[in-house]
Amino acid sequence: MAPVVLVHGIFNHVRGATPEQAALRRGADCRPKLTEGFAEARLTVGAPQLVVAYYADLLRVDAPKQAQAAGDDASFEDLTSVQRGHAAEWLAAAGAPVPQDPQNVGLAPLRQMLGWLFGERGGHLVGAVREQTMRRVERAIVANLREVEAYSSWPERRRLVRERVAEVIRKERPAVVVAHSLGSLVTYETLHAFPELEAELLVTVGSPLRVPSLARRLDPGLRGGRGAKPVGVGRWVNIADIGDIIAIPPKLGEVFPVDFEDTCDNGLGFHSFGGYLANGLVASAIAPYIS
Incomplete structure (x- = not known):
């Protein structure tokens, strides 16, 4: 034990x-x-x-490819339209401004919302470190959405x-x-x-x-x-x-x-x-x- x-x-x-x-x-x-x-x-x-x-x-x-865990190159572009909506909800819950049309969230708003969060929370991060950190967060959100879908x-x-x-x-x-x-x-x-x-x-x-x-x-x-x-x-x-x-x-x-x-x-x-x-x-x- x-x-x-x-x-x-x-x-x-x-x-x-x-x-x-x-x-x-x-x-x-x-x-x-x-x-x-x-x-x-x-x-x-x-x-x-x-x-x-x-x-x-x-x-x-036996999971479909879309439900596999995110790899090093996974990004918001790899999400389905439903998953993009879930990602927008996620970022909004973290404090990002909600897009005017939350029912039709495109790829650009997701990155804009993430960028806004880093402006508020990660103002001390600059240059390549900021970009790398934002990329890690993007990958983590994509991986969580995919694995939750695979699980549930x-x-x-x-x-x-x-x-x-x-x-x-x-x-x-x-x-x-x-x-x-x-x-x-x-x-x-x-x-x-x-x-x-x-x-x-x-x-x-x-x-x-x-x-x-x-x-x-x-x-x-x-x-x-x-x-x-x-x-x-x-x-x-x-x-x-x-x-x-x-x-x-x-x-x-x-x-x-x-x-x-x-x-x-x-x-x-x-x-x-x-x-x-x-x-x-x-x-x-x-x-x-x-x-």
Whole structure:
């Protein structure tokens, strides 16, 4: 048994590896980052052993090309008209001005909206660094939209992903589950679908649960505009980077029954799982549960 289970988000498919091999590889990548976080928080206890619940391969089995994860060259141009509308909703939720005709969002408005956000949030970024960072955000939005579609549009795949994650949690019986990005949506649904699963602490990081196009697809759906805490979860902590456009709006507590939430600043690693794990806030949340 491992005291901590990690549920990954986008950009985690390991080509040519079995799910078991991929989970071990991702775990080997994550543990040094969590060790950094424990050192940053100056904790006397060392970073715990962890296991990754790996499911990225299931989002590719028999999936159409449009549902595959975004590659290095993925951009807004690769989205369908419906997905472009979802991307516009996403950027508007982050604070970008809504186009005059939101029902017919073209490619140019998406980049204009993203550029406006960087003018407001990333004014300190200039030149090539600004362009590279905007490109990374564009790729992340495209990848999230595609993987959410791959996960939620095919009921059988959704079931398989949930069962895979549930199997890991059931086997490891962790005190803590840390879910990142799309993994927070997967974990939320999995813990609701398998109410016998328990975790003393659920930590969501970089979570897009409040993004309109994702929130509409939740199972169970929101009731009266509110989400519910899975019955097996003791405490729920949410942490979002101040520059993480994927985690918008950053305060989940306005919609979900989060017990504690805070923001951090991971610099240019604003949405990376490693950036969050290396942050002392995450370590401080986990430490009391891993004696």
